[in-house]
Amino acid sequence: DVQMTQSPSYLAASPGESVSISCKASKSISNNLAWYQEKPGKANKLLIHSGSTLQSGTPSRFSGSGSGTDFTLTIRSLESEDFAVYYCQQYNEYPLTFGSGTKLEIK
Amino acid sequence: EVKLVESGGGLVLPGASLKLSCIVSGFTFSDYWMRWVRQAPGKGLEFIGEIKPDGSKTNYAPSMKGRFTISRDNAKNTLYLQMSSVRSEDTATYYCARADAWGQGASVTVSS
Numbered sequence: 310d311v312q313m314t315q316s317p318s319y320l321a322a323s324p325g326e327s328v329s330i331s332c333k334a335s336k337s338i339s340n341n342l343a344w345y346q347e348k349p350g351k352a353n354k355l356l357i358h359s360g361s362t363l364q365s366g367t368p369s370r371f372s373g374s375g376s377g378t379d380f381t382l383t384i385r386s387l388e389s390e391d392f393a394v395y396y397c398q399q400y401n402e403y404p405l406t407f408g409s410g411t412k413l414e415i416k
Numbered sequence: 417e418v419k420l421v422e423s424g425g426g427l428v429l430p431g432a433s434l435k436l437s438c439i440v441s442g443f444t445f446s447d448y449w450m451r452w453v454r455q456a457p458g459k460g461l462e463f464i465g466e467i468k469p470d471g472s473k474t475n476y477a478p479s480m481k482g483r484f485t486i487s488r489d490n491a492k493n494t495l496y497l498q499m500s501s502v503r504s505e506d507t508a509t510y511y512c513a514r515a516d517a518w519g520q521g522a523s524v525t526v527s528s
Binding site: 310343345350351352353354355358364396398400403404405406407408409410 | 420451460461462463466475476477478511513515516517518519520
């Protein structure tokens with residue numbers, strides 16, 4: 310299985326700040342990586358696919374980068390609605406695997 | 417609007433079987449690979465398996481193979497997850513999803 314190592318597991322930031330979340334694959338997954346947002350009481354939301362392609366409806370303050378084994382999700386100018394849990398997920402091969410999640414909280 | 421609604425969760429005894437359903441709307445169900453993902457309390461997301469649009473092929477996580485079976489009825493726009501010989505470790509919220517849309521989940525608690 311492809312292991313996805315996500316860091317940090319916890320991040321505290323203030324509205325208006327920028328943050329980055331790292332996701333490292335145990336082997337190359339090309340750009341077959343998605344980022345999801347989890348919020349209580351809401352369905353998980355796909356933010357980014359193919360490593361850097363914003364899903365329709367994802368605000369432009371979100372960006373994804375990387376390929377191969379190293380990926381980053383960056384959120385610029387945090388807004389209150391962005392405080393949530395974020396997961397990366399590889400879909401290069403089965404079984405699909407997820408990172409362990411990053412909880413982004415308000416400082 | 418794309419909607420996925422899971423049902424069939426609840427409290428189940430260890431060793432029992434349970435079948436979850438996911439009714440979808442707002443898109444052509446028969447065009448999409450569909451998957452089940454679970455999340456144990458306080459834990460991260462875990463892939464269970466995925467099924468081809470016509471139902472002819474499934475891929476499972478190795479740890480799920482044998483006890484979990486994914487199927488679909490395209491005429492009913494419904495995805496299924498058959499769980500057998502459940503154990504306490506199967507306590508989780510079970511999500512029906514396609515690559516770009518998720519349901520809100522069905523809670524399964526395995527306890528005597």
